Amino acid sequence: MVPPAPAHIIDLIVPSTNKSVIYPYYTSLYSFCDADLLNNMYNFLKMEYGVNTLFTIESYTNLLKEGLQQHSDQLIANIKETTKLNYYDKIDLLDFTAFVQSYALSITMFSMDRGASEVFYLGEDSSIFGGSYDLLDEIEYYDIPDEKEDEFWEFYDQNDEVLSNIETKAIVEWFADCWNKADGKIVKLPVYFSFHDYDDCFDLHKNEWISDGDKWF
Secondary structure (H helix, E strand, C coil): CCCCCCHHHHHHHCCHHHHHHHHHHHHHHHCCCCHHHHHHHHHHHHHHHCCCCCCCHHHHHHHHHHHHHCCHHHHHHHHHHHHCCEECCCCCEEEEEEEEECCEEEEEEEEECCCCCECCCCCCCCCEECCEEEEEEEEECCCCCHHHHHHHHHHHHHCHHHHHHHHHHHHHHHHHHHHHHCCHHHCCCCEEEEECCCCEEEECCCCEEEEHHHHCC
16 A cells, blocks of 8 residues: 655645645655655656745745744834934934845834935934934844755745745735834824835835835825
């Protein structure tokens, strides 16, 4: 009798969208319980379907979210500090901007006018704030093992658009959650979250995406 293929190994090797196609090949090879054939199975699946035994979209998403959550306490504490600021009355909106480079994330809050110019307070009253405020500085939120770096980037190249969208969505949802937990809504100015050089931004008060141009007028 052919032993069933272990579900946890199938989940590791085969993305859910490909299971119905790949499962027969996997079961066939597994039934022999031969190391060489199992190795051949890996090479076959990788060549035919682009399947990666270490990296899957599901595992990538979970690890990405876990990596962000590790920095939640720091982000919440820093957002709380921004709610205590006495904002200069020439400020029209606050723009939290994320700078992302190779899974290192920095976030800075900019005080802006509706003409898309940063507003600075240059007066003598030290209690008034106008300018920029750094919340996070190059935190790492996804770890790529050195020995698996080539394999990871091969996986990323195969799923570039999907993974990019997952990363954007995860970061925005994480920031919005931290902003709400920090009671960011007590600041009555319009508040947005955006990525540097990105066309759209997220309205934190309205909890919706808008085009970057819509916040200026």
